[in-house]
Every structure is written in C-alpha cells, then in structure tokens.
Amino acid sequence: MRSNSRHVLLLLAVSACTPDEGATTDATTGTTRESTSTSTGEDTTSTASTTTVATTDAPTTGDPGTTTTSSTTGEAGYCWGFDADAPAPFLALYDYQHAELAEGVTLPLECGGQGSWMFGLYPEFGGYEPTGDSVVFDLTVDVDGYDINPAGHFFSGEVYYYVGCDDVLGGVLGVVPIIPPDELPDPAVLDGLTAKVHVELDAGGQLVSFDATMPLSAPPELTEDGCMFLLADPPDDLRARP
DSSP: OOGGGGGOOTTOOOOSSOOOTTEEEOTTTOOEEEOSOOOOOOOOOOOOOSOSOOOOOOOSSSSOOOOOBOTTTOOBOOOTTEETTSSSOEEEEEOTTOOBOOTTOOEEEEEOGGGOEEEEEEEEEESSOOSSSEEEEEEEEEETTOOOSTTSSSEEEEEEEEOOOSOOTTSOOSOEEEOOOTTOSOGGGGTTOEEEEEEEEEETTEEEEEEEEEEEEOOHHHHTTOOOOOOOOOOHHHHSOO
C-alpha cells in the first residue's frame, strides 16, 4: 500500500459498531444481523502452508484485478486474495502494508470506512471452492483491560468477506476488520498493548485457522486528528490478490 494510505482504505464501508459475539457483519451490504453461530475457540489442526501463493500487483484501471480461473471449467474465478486453485486449504493474513502477520508481528491501526478506526486483516486464502461469492471468518480478539464488548472480548463475531470480482458499492472489500469497542474513547490507549487474535474459516469442510499474539500500534500522532475517511482511488495492491 502507498505510504499515504494509512488514512485511506479503498472505498470501504466498515460499520462503526463492533459486532457482538453472535452478530454477523455482511461484507456485501455493510449491515449487521443476528446469528446463532459464534466462535467456539476449539483447537484446530490446520497446518496449511502460507507460502504457496504469490502476490500480484493490481492494474490501475479500477477493476477488481487479477482473478483465478477454474482449471476444470474455465469459468472466471475469484478476487480479493482468494485462490481456488491452491493445492490445499490455507489461510495467511497481512496488514495494510502487506506485511505478513504472525506471532509477535505488530498489528497497525488504520482508518477504515465511514470514519471508523480498525485493525485490518487482509487475507490470502483458498484451496477449495466456496459455496457462494462470500465466505465467513469467525473472529475472537482479546486485549487485556479492554475486553469490554457484550461477549466479554475486545472484538468477536462473524465477518462476511466478498470473494467475487464485481464492484460492490457500500460493502467491505478486501479486509477483515477488527473494530475497537464503541466504549473506547481514544484508540491511542491501545498503543503498545498486545492482542490475542483467533481467526477461523470453514474451507469447504476443513477448518483452517490463525492464532497469534501481536503488539498493537496506535500512536497518538495518528489518532489525534481523528479518522478521516477520504473517497479516493483504492490502493492498487489491495484490489488484486493473489
């Protein structure tokens, strides 16, 4: 992502309200609805490689960028980091500068859609055929002293993620957002704290997951002027992954 993009996130419309456990954020509509499915926190066994997919810079024409193509049907594939042709189900997460996230790697705060702060998770994943043009990530995030959402976490719930290649106005595209609780007056208080991040994904019947404890970066010089969401050209490297 370009260096000036910490205040810009490609026409995203992230809800300013944190979904409670049991709530669902729909990436194609930007709305939140009740769901009976929540993160269980159960151990998972996925050890899929996160190095099997290379990133590709997007064109500057404003289209969704590079897609994958089914080797058996020839039909157009998917965008926003989804690779249906990967040899096995996998999940890797990156920050908005495309640094891969892992244990001990800093997770930066950024300005998301509709003027709301978020810690963005940018996935590269696949190795299976989704049942529709959206998949569901189940998140549980804990930060000591700030597990204050109604479910007793910093952030928790299901996030719907669009993997199609059509332009969707008013939706969350290319990012799984971790939104600080509404009760948090200034996200700068999180600077230097650590977050335990657990992400699950049903990859065609096989559960893949991500677990890491990561320091949070939310410097006061970033937050002092507030989150200024600007309608600008989306960063090239977010539209075409893999």
